Amino acid sequence: MITVDTRGTTAYSPLIPAIKAMCGASPGETIEIIMNHADAFQDLKEYLSEQGIGFREIYDGEQMTLEFIINKKF
Numbered sequence: 001m002i003t004v005d006t007r008g009t010t011a012y013s014p015l016i017p018a019i020k021a022m023c024g025a026s027p028g029e030t031i032e033i034i035m036n037h038a039d040a041f042q043d044l045k046e047y048l049s050e051q052g053i054g055f056r057e058i059y060d061g062e063q064m065t066l067e068f069i070i071n072k073k074f
Helices: 015-024 038-050
Strands: 002-005 030-035 055-060 063-069
Touching: 002 015, 015 030, 015 038, 030 038, 038 055, 038 063
Parallel strands: 002 030
Antiparallel strands: 030 063, 055 063
């Protein structure tokens, strides 16, 4: 499993390390993205939906996590 923790990221969009992890993952690999930025979280959910990638949402206070399996090479 690849875990990307973007909490507290302020210098750039939290989506950048998330997409970077997706590009480096192999098909069948699980990725977990941890965020505390609601807009980026929503954007990533929309992107995954557009790509046909199912995901699991986990909420823990202000922390949000998306967990999904890469089904193709990006």
